[in-house]
Amino acid sequence: MKLTDEERNILIAIVIAAAAGLIINIFFSYNNKIQATESVSAPMLININTASAEELDRLPGVGKVTAERIVKLRETDGLFTSADDLKKIKGMTMKKIEKMRKYITTEAAK
Amino acid sequence: MNRPLFFITAALIFGMVAAGFTSINYIPAFIILGVAVTAYIFLNKKFGQLVFLVFAVFGMALFSFQDTYVPKNDIRAYLQGVNAETDNKNGITAVKVLVRDDPEYNDNKTLFYGELISVFEKGREITGISGQVRVTLEKDLGFKPRYGDILYIKGKLREPEPPKNLGEFDYKRYLRYKQVFYTVFAKDTACEKQGSRIDNLFKQVSYGVKYKLLEVIYSSVPKAEADILNGLMLGNQRVIPDDVYDRFKITGTVHILAVSGMNVGLIGLFIFLVLKVFRVKRKAAAVITLLFIIIFAVITGAGASIVRATIMGCVVLVGQILEKDTNLINSLSIAAFILLLFNPSNLYDVGFQLSFLATFGIIYFIDWVEAKIKGMPKWLSGTLASSVAAQLFLTPVMADTFHQTSVISVLANIFIVPLSGMISILGFAMWLFGSWSAALGKIFGASIWVMIKFMMLIVDTLAKAPYAAISIKTMPALLVIIYYLFFIILPYDDIDIKLKNTGLKTVLGISLLICFPLHLLLPGDKPAFYALSARGVNAALLVTGDNKKVLMLGRDDYKNNFGVKNTLIPFLRYEGVNNIDKLVLYSVENSANIAALKRSFMIKGIAADPLSFARLDNDKGAVKIAEDYYIKEGSKTFLTFSTDGVDAAFGDKEILFLKSISPGIEKRTGCVIYSCVADKNAVLPLAKNNICVINSANEGFYRKPPPVEADNIWDLSEKGMFKYP
Structure with a gap:
């Protein structure tokens, strides 16, 4: 060669x-200098158990009023276990929940 | 003729330029082709001239065809006759598109080109529509479309707007050259994936390779340096912070962040070396390298620069396979011919112009420059010569397009080009080993990290030099002709033109020596007041009677610096501004705006209200506008700065730049008033006796309020830039 x-x-x-x-x-x-970077495929998720009304407002089909209802329900009834729990919110339909499902998570607050 | 391809390509370009100057339709162009060829065959036997004529007319016809032919099912034909310039007049509320290439992502947006599948008008889906659109998704929840996705996007189909300010980038023309005539803008929450369709498996595989390479980069190198490596190796400039990118521009080294011939050459070198280590035979190695450089062109977006380099690389490799020598000028000509055949509008694409001119300049000029700088090591003389050659051939295009040239480019490139080359080679090694083992990737990543830090230290230091980059106005056509003629004949003996014993080279050289500095240094500006239609900031420039420049900014959007970066700075460059005598700031909350101006221009003095003063970086000599005070600027303009704004005596008029409208202002008469408060009710009383200028779009970046219609009110967001007188 x-x-x-x-x-x-x-x-x-x-x-x-x-x-x-x-x-x-x-x-x-x-190794410490290399920060964990966002995976190229994972989108950001909104945790409906910890998000503020302002953050919840960003979800498709959720306006200011619905966002505040979600926060209030969380305070009175406790944490959500799944997206389906949002059915209890006035004005929330299964169609809306399906639309936003891929953007939300229900990990319990630490 | 030993460069026939150059001759043919030159003829093609000549014809296309001729078509660009006229609006000839393609059918008459083809008729002219037929008539001209027939007439020439009968009248003239000179073969060379016939070939030139044929290709020139062919080029003219091709350009005209692309420029004027609209397919029947094209979206333009569908919307013909509809005035699409105002909001939603075309009635389309949603589109379905196929993602045509790999989207570009940054922190705020996702951008891609989409092939139209259907459009939705008044709730009805209309299929059978074709055409391309430029889609921008505002990143809200991080939805990431991929190549081949079929997306339903709820958003209006709009024609891109032409520039509203001098010097502003013409986005509409830029898209037109890519055969894109409409844009769609939406939040990513209004976007839904409805399927996928892969038309080009090779592209899909290539993009898969790209994601793998990106993973290796970001898992081996810390983020800040990984972003720069991403730009250097894959040409992804969107991930590079604005201030870093600016420093590369100022030092004339931004070309290393665009994939081009250097990347192709380095890949070829690296692949050949690896294959040699594995004792692969030369011809087989050439074939494998050819495949790799084609994949590389696809994953980096196949822009004019990389396609040019890939075609030239392929010609050289095919020459190796066939054991034939290659001529660089002919290779360059083949690349130009192919690119123009597929898209004649490439001729007017800045990337195409810069890439081909720089390459031609280097090929043409490098030997002559190297011969003049003997006594240096080969690597240094080579780098210096190619830098000088490229810079010389690019200056007129840089002046016309960016209105900026780097004075220290040659010096900066001596350091940066070899360094970036080495970083790229180590980057390939990192990809090779990092694809097997993350630990091995980090070993090379660590060295790359150090080298990038060193490179940034050099760029940062050189960018701070006063007048490292200067604004340069568009050169007049005659000066451009003299300029290029001089440098083309410079390597050769002088041509006697029978003019008092002087040659052509001497005459051209003297003309250039006189005219070029005059063009650079002569102040062209008469006293004037300019108000810019800039997004996210209120900006105005006052040029006084003694050519002092007072730049006023007010009430910016702290979230984005689009207006300063994309409108104000290009305007100042276009006007040939290098020094700003006074920068006045009112409620400027975005310190990135101030930093961008300080990087780009010499600012001699700053006056700022308390809110803006807090954003300054301990600037020496900056004055806090806390109470009324007076400054006399020369004998022809008298400026007053108060907490409400700037008041300038300007000939027979007064110019006011107001941060807020205080009581009593409506009593002023005969003034030109720029109000940063765009509230219609507040401004209408002022407009009775004054000319009022507002920017109503600044209340919301994407939520444009209704325009203010009234006599004596100039709404910048509707009417574009304002100039007085």
Whole structure:
């Protein structure tokens, strides 16, 4: 395998970079610098157990009044276990719930 | 003729330019083609001229065809006769589209081109409609469409608006060159996936590769540097913060964030090296590399620059497979010919112009420049020569399109180009190893992280140099001709033109030496007041009798800097502004707006009300407008700054820029008043005896209130930029 000067220099640079990278990883807590990034496929979800009325307002089919009703129901009846619990809200239909289902989660507040 | 393809492509371009200047329909153009060819065959035997004529007329016909032919089922034909310039007059309330390519994502928006499948008008679905639309989804809940998705989008179909201000980017023309005539804007909550259809499996596979590569980048490198690496390797500029992008522009190194020939060359080099290590035979390696560079072109969006580089790369690789030498000028010509054949409007695409001019300049000029800078190491002289050559050929286009050129570009590129090349090579290694093992990816990621930090240190330092980038007005056509003629004949002997023993090169050189600095330095502005139709900010420029520039900003939208970035700064560049003598700020809450102006221009003094003053960065000499005070600016303009606004004596009129309307203002007469308060009821009393200027769109970014219709009121959002006198 006969390498040109350019190819040889590139291979040397790659080896040096690998060595330097290994040192940085071991001695400089490199892992901590890499923040968890948003997965390319996962959309943001609104937690109906913790979201404010303003955040709930962003859901399709939910206006200011419905958002406030959701917050009030949460305060009086406790946390929602699933999106279907929203049926109890005045003005909420199954069609609206189906439309917003992919945008919501019901993880309990910590 | 040893460059026949260059000659043919030149003829094609000549014909297309001719068609661009006339509005000839394609049918007469084809008739002219037939008549001209027939006449020429009978009258003239010179083959070369016949070939030129044929391709010139072919180019003219092709351009005219694309420009004037509208298919029967096209959305334009459907909406013909309907005035679509005002809201929803065309009656379309929703569309169904096929996502045609990989969408671009940033923090706030998702953008993509969609093929129309149907439109919805008055609740009725109308199928059989064709055409492309540019879709923008405002990111609310993070819905991410993909290539091949069929989407129902509740949004109005609108024609893009032409620019309303001088120097503003012509988005309508930009889309027209891509054969896109309508836009759709909606929140992502108004968008629903209804199916999918993959027309191009190769594209789908390529995009799958792209997502994998992005995962490796973002899991191996910290986010800030990963965004820059994303731009450098995949050309995704949307993820790069505005201030970082600006610094690359100021230093003339922004080209490294656009995928082009350098990326293709580096990929070719890397793949060849890897295959060589695995002892793959040369011809097989050429075929595999060819496949990789085509995939790379697809995943980076197949813009004019990368397609040009890919075609040239393919020509070189095919030459290797067939064991034939290749001529770079002919390769460049093939690339141009193919791109123009598929879309003649590419000729007017800025990306096409910059890419081809820079490449042509480098090929044409590099040997001559390198011969003048002997004694340097090869890597340095090569980088310097190509930087100089590219810069020389690009300056007129940069002046016309961006009204800006970087003074330190040559110096910056000496450092940045080799560094970015090395980062890219290590990035390929990171992709290769990181696809097997995240730990291996992080090893290379760490080195890349350090190198990017070093690169940013250089860019940040150089960008702070005074006048690192200067505004440059569009060059007059004659100056452009002299400019290019001079540099084209510069490498050759002078041509005697029998004019007092001087040659053509000497005459052109002297003309350039006199005219170019004059063009740069002569102040062109007469005293004037400009009010801009800018989104999210109230902005006005006052040019005084002694050519001082006073820039006034008021009541900006703290959430976005669209108006400053996309309207105000391009306008100032267009006007050739390099210095702002006084920047006056009223209720400017978005510190990014102030920072963008400080990066782009030399600001000699700032006066700010308390709210804006708090957003300043300990600027020396900045004055807080807390009470009335007076400043005399020269002998011809007298400026007063108060907590309500600016009052300028301007010839026989007074110009007021008001943050708020205080009692008593309505008693003023004969003034030009810009009111940052766009409330109709507040402004109407002023308009009785004054010319009033408002920007009614600034009350809400996408919720445009009804325009204010009244005599003496100029609503910038409706009528565009205002200028007095």
